[in-house]
Amino acid sequence: xxxxxxxxxxxxxxxLSLAYYFTQSPLRDRSILILDRDxxxxxxRTWCFWERNKESSGRGLNDAKPFESxxxxxxxxxxxxxxxxxxxxxMGHYQYKxxxxxxxxxxxxxxxxxxxxxxxxxxxxxxxxxxxxxxxVIADDEPYIADYVFDSTxxxxxxxPENHNLLQHFKGWVITTEKACFxxxxxxxxxxxxxxxxxxxxVYVLPFDEKTALVEFTLFNGKLxxxxxxxxxxxQYISCFLETGGYKxxxxxxxxxxxxxxxxxxxxxxxxxxxxxxxxYTKASTxxxxxxxxxxxxxxxxxxxxxxxxxxxxPWFKKRFKLYDSIFLNVLEKHRHPADDxxxxxxxxxxxxxxxxxxxxxxxxxxxxxxxxxxxxxxLRAFLDVLRKKIAG
Numbered sequence: 001x002x003x004x005x006x007x008x009x010x011x012x013x014x015x016l017s018l019a020y021y022f023t024q025s026p027l028r029d030r031s032i033l034i035l036d037r038d039x040x041x042x043x044x045r046t047w048c049f050w051e052r053n054k055e056s057s058g059r060g061l062n063d064a065k066p067f068e069s070x071x072x073x074x075x076x077x078x079x080x081x082x083x084x085x086x087x088x089x090x091m092g093h094y095q096y097k098x099x100x101x102x103x104x105x106x107x108x109x110x111x112x113x114x115x116x117x118x119x120x121x122x123x124x125x126x127x128x129x130x131x132x133x134x135x136x137v138i139a140d141d142e143p144y145i146a147d148y149v150f151d152s153t154x155x156x157x158x159x160x161p162e163n164h165n166l167l168q169h170f171k172g173w174v175i176t177t178e179k180a181c182f183x184x185x186x187x188x189x190x191x192x193x194x195x196x197x198x199x200x201x202x203v204y205v206l207p208f209d210e211k212t213a214l215v216e217f218t219l220f221n222g223k224l225x226x227x228x229x230x231x232x233x234x235x236q237y238i239s240c241f242l243e244t245g246g247y248k249x250x251x252x253x254x255x256x257x258x259x260x261x262x263x264x265x266x267x268x269x270x271x272x273x274x275x276x277x278x279x280x281y282t283k284a285s286t287x288x289x290x291x292x293x294x295x296x297x298x299x300x301x302x303x304x305x306x307x308x309x310x311x312x313x314x315p316w317f318k319k320r321f322k323l324y325d326s327i328f329l330n331v332l333e334k335h336r337h338p339a340d341d342x343x344x345x346x347x348x349x350x351x352x353x354x355x356x357x358x359x360x361x362x363x364x365x366x367x368x369x370x371x372x373x374x375x376x377x378x379x380l381r382a383f384l385d386v387l388r389k390k391i392a393g
Contacts, residue, residue, distance in 0.1 A: 003145050004031045007137055009125050010152035011036030013047065013101075014276030014293050016108040018150055020066065021301045023115055031117050033146070035139045037124045040109070043102035045253060046072075046172075046214065047290040048206070050094045050355050066294075070107045073098040073187075073208065081191040082344030088186065092352035096189060098206055099290070125153055130269035148271055148310060150300075154278035158260050162393030164329035165222070166259040168287035171230035172216030173252055174208075175238070178245035182207035190347070192340040194237060200332055200339030203237050214251075215242075220259060220287075220332055220339065230254070257287040261326040266312065273300065273310050284325035286358060321360045324367070326386045327379060334385070336378035349373035 006022070008015040011034045019034055051065065053076075074097045080089050112118050123139035128151055130136070135149030158165040188205040195201070200220035207213040217233045219225070238244060257277070264280040267273055275281065281296050282289040300310045332339055346354055350370050356362050357370055371379070 001143050001145060003134065003147075004033045004119075005147050006030060006032045007135060007144055007146040007149045008032065008034045008152075009128055009137055009139075009149055010276070010278075011038070011040060011120065012152060012276070013104065013290065014152040014279075014281070014297065015150065016040075016105065016112075017294060018275060018297045018300070019112055019118060020108050021297055023111055023118070024066070025301050026305055027301065028115060029117055032119070033144060034112075034118065034120045035123050035125055035137065035144070036120075037122060039122055040105040041102075043100055043251070045101040045255060046206075047099045047101070047104070048096065049099075049288060049291045050091070050096050050359075051291065053093045053095055067099060067104065067107070070099065070103045071097050072100045072103060073206065075185065075187055077186045079186050079188045080344075080347050081188060081193055082348065083192065083338075083341045085344055085348045089189075089347055090351035091355065094352070094355045096187065128153070128272065130271050135271035146271075148273060150310075151272055151274050152276040152278050154264075154274050156258060156260060156262055156264060156278075158258060158262055160262055160393070162389040163260060163262040164284075164326060164333050165262065166220055166329060166333060167222060167224065168218065168220050168257040168259050169224050169255065170216050170218040171227075171234065171252070171254045172214050173234055173249045174212065174214050175244070175247040175249055177211045177242070177247045179243055180210035181243045181245075182210055182213045184209050190343060191237075191241070192343070193241060194233060196338065196340055198335060200343075201233075202340070202343075203234075205242075214253075216253075222333075224256065257282060257289065259284055259287050259329060261322065261329055267310075275300075283358070284322070285328040288358070291359070318360070320364075320367075323386070327382045330382035330386050331378055334382065336382055337375050342374065345373050345375075346370070 008019055015034060019032060022028060022032060074095050076095050077088050078091060078096050125137060125139045127138040128149060134145045134147050137144045137149055184207045187207055191203045194203060203215060203217050205213050205215050215234060215238060217230055261284045266279040275297060276293055277289060281293045283292060296312060299312050303312060304310050331337055350373060353366055353370055
């Protein structure tokens with residue numbers, strides 16, 4: 001049984017990003033095995049995120065924006081259509097960015113191929129456990145062992161009654177229209193002009209050019225829809241709000257992201273580290289994962305370089321954002337206030353500040369100013385309910 005320095009269990013966004021950061025660091029010559037059942041040769045997903053234009057925070061190893069060269073689109077202006085507001089948002093120094101899965105996979109695979117100490121095997125992972133000798137993995141009934149196993153395959157149970165467990169689920173179409181009906185310079189990041197049905201429902205439109213765009217219907221709730229229901233909502237939105245003159249669907253994407261404040265152990269044992277959604281990198285209140293994953297993986301690699309161990313610690317005061325997420329999820333789960341109005345207040349009454357807040361980069365005084373724009377009674381009830389559940393749990 002061959003022993004590796006690192007095994008990366010799962011070759012999706014988190015696993016491949018970690019492998020890439022290894023290649024950009026003094027750890028580039030370590031022996032690394034990447035295991036995944038999927039070869040990652042199709043455009044199976046799209047990641048969207050915001051980022052500061054002139055970020056020089058030093059978070060990255062060699063480059064603060066390692067995937068900037070393969071972005072599919074980026075925008076300095078975005079539109080928002082809420083309950084009392086329909087216009088562009090002031091993003092300040094931020095840009096909204098779109099990265100296609102296939103472009104990311106091809107780029108990272110090309111970079112990894114330059115390093116002979118990195119192996120990739122297509123296999124189904126059967127088991128991961130800790131042993132005194134290291135992290136132990138069985139894939140397609142073959143055993144592997146490493147000093148550290150980085151696991152992105154662990155599934156949260158999402159079954160603890162004291163926690164909040166919603167789903168962000170979505171279906172999107174890339175459409176090509178007969179008429180020029182899109183503004184390529186300005187995507188619609190949230191459009192709440194759809195029947196809310198007691199949930200949080202919106203559509204976003206990411207234009208590629210005047211006649212091509214990704215139109216995606218998204219929900220925050222606890223129950224998935226049938227495929228026909230997603231299609232119906234997309235059909236209705238396009239017919240009501242886009243003057244297409246007729247259109248064709250060229251691509252389809254679908255996904256489900258857990259929105260949960262259930263705690264996960266990023267380091268469940270000495271030789272196993274969970275990454276990506278498995279490690280709690282998905283922000284519970286929004287479902288955004290890409291940028292958070294990049295930050296956390298970079299800190300893991302830096303810790304390995306400096307200490308020989310990947311352990312990543314969170315300052316105690318930084319943990320306040322988990323409380324904020326729990327409160328927000330409680331408001332959504334208990335339907336304490338219409339979600340479309342909440343998002344309208346968040347985005348339109350907190351220009352620039354909201355993006356920094358969602359990145360968890362704000363100061364406490366900025367957070368108090370943002371909270372002051374929210375409906376007081378629903379969020380107070382949610383706060384008290386969260387405390388009650390935590391005490392009872």
